[in-house]
Amino acid sequence: MSQVLPASISAALFHERADAIAAAARELAQHGWTPATSSNFSMRVDADHAAITISGRDKGKLGRDDIMLVDMDGKAVGTDSRPSAETELHTQVYRRWPEINTVLHTHSRTQSVASRLFAKDGVVKLQGWELQKAIHGHTTHESVLDIPVFPNTQHMPELVAQVDAWIDAGKPLHAYLINGHGIYTWGRDMAEARRHLEALEFLLVCELDLRRLNA
Numbered sequence: 001m002s003q004v005l006p007a008s009i010s011a012a013l014f015h016e017r018a019d020a021i022a023a024a025a026r027e028l029a030q031h032g033w034t035p036a037t038s039s040n041f042s043m044r045v046d047a048d049h050a051a052i053t054i055s056g057r058d059k060g061k062l063g064r065d066d067i068m069l070v071d072m073d074g075k076a077v078g079t080d081s082r083p084s085a086e087t088e089l090h091t092q093v094y095r096r097w098p099e100i101n102t103v104l105h106t107h108s109r110t111q112s113v114a115s116r117l118f119a120k121d122g123v124v125k126l127q128g129w130e131l132q133k134a135i136h137g138h139t140t141h142e143s144v145l146d147i148p149v150f151p152n153t154q155h156m157p158e159l160v161a162q163v164d165a166w167i168d169a170g171k172p173l174h175a176y177l178i179n180g181h182g183i184y185t186w187g188r189d190m191a192e193a194r195r196h197l198e199a200l201e202f203l204l205v206c207e208l209d210l211r212r213l214n215a
């Protein structure tokens with residue numbers, strides 16, 4: 001289905017975002033982090049719109065035509081295509097933090113196992129790892145980086161409310177896990193969001209290794 005753009009958004013701008021999303025998705029799929037059409041990716045286009053993956057597409061084969069425009073309520077703009085089933089989780093991030101321009105969600109095996117293992121604590125507490133410094137605002141391995149684990153649900157407003165409650169409690173949030181599902185993280189640009197995702201994947205692998213070795 002073709003994408004009709006609002007007059008305020010140039011084709012060049014939309015294509016730039018769509019190409020960046022598709023390229024990132026293909027690379028993350030190469031890592032095995034997007035099995036079986038899972039995962040979704042988006043970039044802010046302007047204050048009122050984001051470009052996001054169309055639901056159900058194979059993320060290892062994404063191209064420009066697999067990306068569509070939504071408004072900040074997660075509603076399709078200028079197309080009959082169906083946006084990611086988890087679009088509201090993306091637009092929530094853009095509404096909460098105007099400086100954030102990229103949101104990434106993946107389903108790696110590590111993210112999935114860690115989400116189940118740490119669900120009873122409701123949080124993965126990261127401390128003492130040098131790679132925590134890959135997360136924006138973290139300047140030392142001594143800082144505590146809490147990654148909450150929210151219960152999974154097919155009802156997006158429930159997940160949105162859980163994320164809102166965490167933020168409204170004044171707790172820093174750079175990423176979250178959804179139990180048995182995957183991870184969400186974001187950044188001011190694609191490079192920062194990718195750095196966050198790769199660092200968190202590494203840190204979760206380390207935490208799982210520690211659990212295994214201490215068992």
Ligand SMILES: CSCCC(=O)C(=O)COP(=O)(O)O
Pocket residue numbers: 036037038039040053054055056057083084085086105
């Ligand atoms: C087969 S994956 C189940 C849905 C999901 O969790 C996901 O990340 C992909 O959903 P989308 O609608 O964005 O394709």
Ligand SMILES: [Zn+2]
Pocket residue numbers: 038039040086105107181182
């Ligand atoms: Zn998902």
